[in-house]
């Protein structure tokens with residue numbers, strides 16, 4: 001039986017005075033891996049930020065694990081990796097400290113016990129940073145930062161992982177580690193919603209793709225084929241010699 005873990009129905013949202021989501025329907029069922037795709041500015045990040053409560057909705061319904069989002073409190077069931085932030089944020093913290101912060105939602109009275117420390121170690125191990133556990137996150141590369149953020153999300157052993165562009169700006173070695181980590185999570189039944197610019201190395205993991213354009217769902221179904229994405233009908237392409245203000249020519253699903 002399918003069990004919706006995330007459910008958005010006719011969701012509208014505004015940022016500033018601008019309507020960014022214009023009635024989005026999106027369901028992610030238990031155990032599914034769904035990619036949220038679309039051009040820059042199509043509303044992908046805003047859509048996931050409505051799910052975690054960072055952007056208020058002006059209309060429509062959101063449910064998490066079958067509970068209306070405004071009443072949902074069980075945040076330890078969900079791991080979130082935000083877009084393009086650094087784990088450091090200027091604060092000198094070690095890899096272990098940052099990852100441990102992801103475990104606090106599970107720790108009774110905010111005190112980390114043996115099982116919590118083991119989960120933290122396991123998460124650091126999963127993303128291949130065991131040898132950097134005591135290092136300051138300021139000393140890490142962009143790709144390693146991203147791995148720390150993913151370990152932080154995994155530390156609470158979530159049933160649902162939401163990741164906003166996890167591969168953006170990440171070196172090849174880290175991309176491989178991330179793909180392997182995600183494969184492991186998917187194999188143990190974690191539900192995943194991924195905001196992606198392109199499917200890339202994660203393509204084999206994706207069950208379904210939802211493509212947004214201008215705050216609306218353009219496609220909900222099998223992932224578009226990675227090869228020849230740019231040849232698909234609907235792809236936005238601005239020719240380098242086009243006059244300023246020229247409308248993009250739409251020829252594919254993904255841009």
Ligand SMILES: Nc1ncnc2c1ncn2[C@@H]1O[C@H](COP(=O)(O)OP(=O)(O)OP(=O)(O)O)[C@@H](O)[C@H]1O
Pocket residue numbers: 015016017018020038039040041042043044045046047
């Ligand atoms: N704080 C804000 N105030 C007003 N408009 C905003 C704000 N943040 C984002 N926007 C606009 O909302 C639209 C959707 O942004 P969003 O980040 O959701 O798109 P996206 O599909 O995730 O794009 P990207 O791939 O570039 O991350 C964009 O046009 C963006 O410029």
